[in-house]
Amino acid sequence: MKGQDVILGLLMKKSLSGYEIRDFIENRLSHFFDSSFGMIYPTLKKLEQNNLVTKKTILQNDRPNKNIFSITQKGKDSFLASLQNEPKPDQLKSDYLIHFYFGEYLDKEALYVLTQKQIKQVKEKLSSLNYNLKHWQESGMTEEQKMTYDYGIKFYTGSLEILENEAEKLEKNLS
Amino acid sequence: MKGQDVILGLLMKKSLSGYEIRDFIENRLSHFFDSSFGMIYPTLKKLEQNNLVTKKTILQNDRPNKNIFSITQKGKDSFLASLQNEPKPDQLKSDYLIHFYFGEYLDKEALYVLTQKQIKQVKEKLSSLNYNLKHWQESGMTEEQKMTYDYGIKFYTGSLEILENEAEKLEKNLS
DNA sequence: AGGTTCATGTAAGCGGTTACATGATTTT
DNA sequence: AAAATCATGTAACCGCTTACATGAACCT
DSSP states (O other), X not given: OOHHHHHHXXXXXXXXXXXXXXXXXXXXXXXXXXOOHHHHHHXXXXXXXXXXXXXXXXXXXXXXXXXXXXXXXXXXXXXXXXXXXXXXXXXXXXXXXXXXXXXXGSOHHHHHHHHHHHHHHHHHHHHHHHHHHHHHHHTOOOHHHHHHHHHHHHHHHHHHHHHHHHHHHHHHHHO | OOHXXXXXXXXXXXXXXXXXXXXXXXXXXTTTOXXXXXXXXXXXXXXXXXXXXXXXXXXXXXXXXXXXXXXXXXXXXXXXXXXXXXXXXXXXXXXXXXXXXXXXGSOHHHHHHHHHHHHHHHHHHHHHHHHHHHHHHHTOOOHHHHHHHHHHHHHHHHHHHHHHHHHHHHHHHHO
């Protein structure tokens, strides 16, 4: 499933603007899918041209106008069909692990700094994940959606464990 | 770091053919980076044109000829410079989780089947990871490289836990 | 004064995938 | 007899990223 299908999936529940779609993905899907405006707006345009969504412009006084997109029957059919496809294998893309793999070409201190930064990033990710989970749980969320959070939290918690263990080893080596 | 840098990184240790590079990535880096021949061969060509590697053709009788690539000083400089860049944030791309997130549009049985397939895939990945770890450990591996395996194993083990828990829940719901 | 939020879009191009094309040797 | 391994490459194209362009209102 690509950007197009995810956008359609979100529109199944509720009509949204490009900006809101971005927001949604950032807050709820960012631990397994990501997006950018440069992908969302052109995709919505293409979707409209193919009659999978319709656009309605909402005039606003104190804010820029909004373009609200609604899914059509054709769009629903397309989304549902894409859900029937076998999912492609998951993949972890880690630039940090590439750096670490080639760690012999970096000095011990650089490796330590690298790992500390990674720890910081993972912690931030974890806390935003926990924050969003609490927040969205109140406003309603399916069992399945809850599970995707658990999955993300498990992943980052596991990463953190390994990283902290590694940082400790590296620290001993420094002194 | 992109494909180019990973290829250069592998050539730091030992001259290799495109086929061997592919093999290496498949067996040792596949849990955080992936590749294809369609990326490797054109990249090697570009690398040669820019004098970051040199090519030597080895004639073989019973097998197709091999093109062995060696890194140049310029190539080494380029690789080492790329290692200095801050790593980009890690990202998990999970088509399975996208499907699951939109689980309300699938029936319970489809979700169950989906999850069982995912479990199977993760188990396969885990066993190949364990197999490769044992295998490569014997032939020599840095501490850092070992850690990337631990990271991968932790990740897949955690995923498996969540998935099996979910499968159990789904199974109860079916009957 | 400066940063964040809301809001939309374009254009160039990157980095990679997928499919195709070929074919002998070796293992199951 | 079929599948895997060894071995190299091209061409079309996809899907997305990055950078740019604009701008008011609101928060600190």
